[in-house]
Amino acid sequence: MPIVASPRSLTRRLLLAVVAVTGFAAPLAAQEVMKLGLVAAMSGQSAKSGEAIVRGLSIAIDEINAGGGVLGKKLQLVVRDDESNPAKGVIAARELVQREKVVTLFGGLDTPVSIAIVPFANQSKVPFMGVWAAGTLITRNGAAENYVFRVSAVDVLVDKALVDYAIRKYAAKNPGMILINNPWGESNEAGLKEALTEKKMPYAGIEKFQDADIDVVPQLTRLKAAGADVLFMVANVAPSSQVVKSLDRMGWNVPIVSHWGPSGGRFSELAGPSSERVHFIQTFSFSGKLSPKAETVLAALKKKYSEIKTLADVTPAVGIANAYDAMHLTALAIAKAGSTEGLKIRSAYYAIDKYEGLIKTYSKPFTPANHDALSAEDYTFNYFKQGEILPLTN
Amino acid sequence: MLLVSAIVTGLAVGSMYGLIALGFHVTYVVSNTVNFSQGSSMMLGAVLGYTFAIRFGWPMPLAVALSLLFCALFGLVVERLLVRPFAERGSNGWLMATVAGGIVLDNIVLFTFGKEPRAFSSFLSQKPIEIFGTGVFPLQLIIPILGISIMLLLQLAFHRTRPGKALLAVVQNKDAARLMGIDVRRAIAFSFALSTALAGLAGMLIAPLFSVHSDMGTLFGIKAFAVAILGGISSTPGVMLAGLLFGLIEALVTAFAGSTYTQIVAFGVVILALAVMPNGLLGRAAATKVQQ
Numbered sequence: 194m195p196i197v198a199s200p201r202s203l204t205r206r207l208l209l210a211v212v213a214v215t216g217f218a219a220p221l222a223a224q225e226v227m228k229l230g231l232v233a234a235m236s237g238q239s240a241k242s243g244e245a246i247v248r249g250l251s252i253a254i255d256e257i258n259a260g261g262g263v264l265g266k267k268l269q270l271v272v273r274d275d276e277s278n279p280a281k282g283v284i285a286a287r288e289l290v291q292r293e294k295v296v297t298l299f300g301g302l303d304t305p306v307s308i309a310i311v312p313f314a315n316q317s318k319v320p321f322m323g324v325w326a327a328g329t330l331i332t333r334n335g336a337a338e339n340y341v342f343r344v345s346a347v348d349v350l351v352d353k354a355l356v357d358y359a360i361r362k363y364a365a366k367n368p369g370m371i372l373i374n375n376p377w378g379e380s381n382e383a384g385l386k387e388a389l390t391e392k393k394m395p396y397a398g399i400e401k402f403q404d405a406d407i408d409v410v411p412q413l414t415r416l417k418a419a420g421a422d423v424l425f426m427v428a429n430v431a432p433s434s435q436v437v438k439s440l441d442r443m444g445w446n447v448p449i450v451s452h453w454g455p456s457g458g459r460f461s462e463l464a465g466p467s468s469e470r471v472h473f474i475q476t477f478s479f480s481g482k483l484s485p486k487a488e489t490v491l492a493a494l495k496k497k498y499s500e501i502k503t504l505a506d507v508t509p510a511v512g513i514a515n516a517y518d519a520m521h522l523t524a525l526a527i528a529k530a531g532s533t534e535g536l537k538i539r540s541a542y543y544a545i546d547k548y549e550g551l552i553k554t555y556s557k558p559f560t561p562a563n564h565d566a567l568s569a570e571d572y573t574f575n576y577f578k579q580g581e582i583l584p585l586t587n
Numbered sequence: 588m589l590l591v592s593a594i595v596t597g598l599a600v601g602s603m604y605g606l607i608a609l610g611f612h613v614t615y616v617v618s619n620t621v622n623f624s625q626g627s628s629m630m631l632g633a634v635l636g637y638t639f640a641i642r643f644g645w646p647m648p649l650a651v652a653l654s655l656l657f658c659a660l661f662g663l664v665v666e667r668l669l670v671r672p673f674a675e676r677g678s679n680g681w682l683m684a685t686v687a688g689g690i691v692l693d694n695i696v697l698f699t700f701g702k703e704p705r706a707f708s709s710f711l712s713q714k715p716i717e718i719f720g721t722g723v724f725p726l727q728l729i730i731p732i733l734g735i736s737i738m739l740l741l742q743l744a745f746h747r748t749r750p751g752k753a754l755l756a757v758v759q760n761k762d763a764a765r766l767m768g769i770d771v772r773r774a775i776a777f778s779f780a781l782s783t784a785l786a787g788l789a790g791m792l793i794a795p796l797f798s799v800h801s802d803m804g805t806l807f808g809i810k811a812f813a814v815a816i817l818g819g820i821s822s823t824p825g826v827m828l829a830g831l832l833f834g835l836i837e838a839l840v841t842a843f844a845g846s847t848y849t850q851i852v853a854f855g856v857v858i859l860a861l862a863v864m865p866n867g868l869l870g871r872a873a874a875t876k877v878q879q
Contacts, residue, residue, distance in 0.1 A: 236694075238800060240702030374847055402846050405806050407797050408596040410721075411842035414589050431704040431798050438796075442715045442722040463706045463798050465713075 230289035233301025235274035242302035249516030279309035304328030318535035344519035352384030369397040369421030373428035397421035434463035477514035593842035601834020602734030606789035607811035610782030617778035624689030626808020632787025658787030659780035666779035707794035738827035819870015
């Protein structure tokens, strides 16, 4: 595996950086383009997620532009790096809306950043489409005029799916929770508690840990002492691997049912052979038998991005797939609205009837009561095998 | 079991803080300046160690030696470009310059090494051994032994060898040291090279227990500076002792109160300790001469 970038890929990275900073400054006249904004982590630990989202959006934009664009205009993506920092995310969103005049905003991986952008999007009446962050409150934000939509998992639904899976697969009776100590962890703490209450199930305990924790043994030891028979894990890839390494040290062979954090990077490398024990949720994977649509998208990805050679290079596929479908749904909505006005686009999202997407065929994906295009039936459970995400049969 | 595990982890992580803090100590006692990019130097050690040992597949001793050499070179660059031009003019600009240097290095590594955390696996952190009923990686035991040994060596070198004494002479009176035939500039440059090499070593030691990425050093750097102040930045054993204590407090709070409280309690203890002992645990008050 190349660690230090070859000169060629270094150039590519620098290019990407320039693109991230300046936006895709394609030489198109202002009247002929319609700008769409993305606020996502393009640097730092979650940078890989931003790259995946840019790829998914770009492939969809290429397809849309090849078909003549939307309302006679070519689509153009303007990317801003939020560095996983909510304050920077809000500044970037404001700049994209007020200076770049983007028609729609797309969001990134980090729930805290998206939650911070939500009030701004609603006030300025610009549709904000989430393609990764799963925080329940992002779309269910309680605003009377809600401009936030999402093509991604929703924590409260994921948590129900995690509980169902733990019962079905492991006959769990007393699960424990090991959650990252941030708003994403809190969102799932609420969701998991609710899902367990629905099943009238007790839980062994709730333990929190930090991104930089080297040792999670104390928290896990407490869960073990409380008799946890399954662990629910919610954390991004690096902290998730610290949990697995700590379990190895303890010699505790407990099943782990996880949110999709581990899919965001090289989990099997970081966590070692035990990474296979972690069963995590996904909305999409390029593994196994692919639909014709998935074949087309994968081929387009390989053509556009020469560094994609194996399926391990398109993990995390959820970011690519969610972004791809979200862009197509947004283009449909703008076309239906016949306008770039936020209010009209919002109504047009509700009017989308059917769209054959990459993840599934969407039928009435958005209603005023439901701004989430994906539901619990769209989740699958997967595991890592030597760098590749493979689906589990049940 | 929980207690043993917490103590082992606390001592290992604490020794890391101690090693990076020794870097702050070394430049401080020689030149009255510190390198605030120590966290980044630690990251550089881990990234280079990973690149040489895992990517290039070179033997570990060679990879470690080369990484330390490059870290030392980085220290020389920091001193020459970010500290000397300011310090020689009597400006405190080096404070900000070294912080900025660290941020620049973090970003260079982000674009060259890559954005994803990588695993620096070592045979010393694969199979746990059992001590008092708790699993411990051999590396967790090696880190404190190495850390304390290095502290003792430094202490010996500073107080028992001529070059060590020469280094300490520089800070007391540069002109007198120069008159005694000590190359002051070289002494200061050497202290920076030594300090970044110590941080680089810390980075390579912790990497197998953690993961390697471009911003891994930020938090360690901040904590190590707190440790250096807590220990009394002018005292070699004080700095290492403070590192071990800080690591232990963190691990024990995490074990018995939950990691939500770790930072509050650990830094709270630092503030409290400094309120009671303003010169740190083993530091001595600097004698201030009354100017006429």
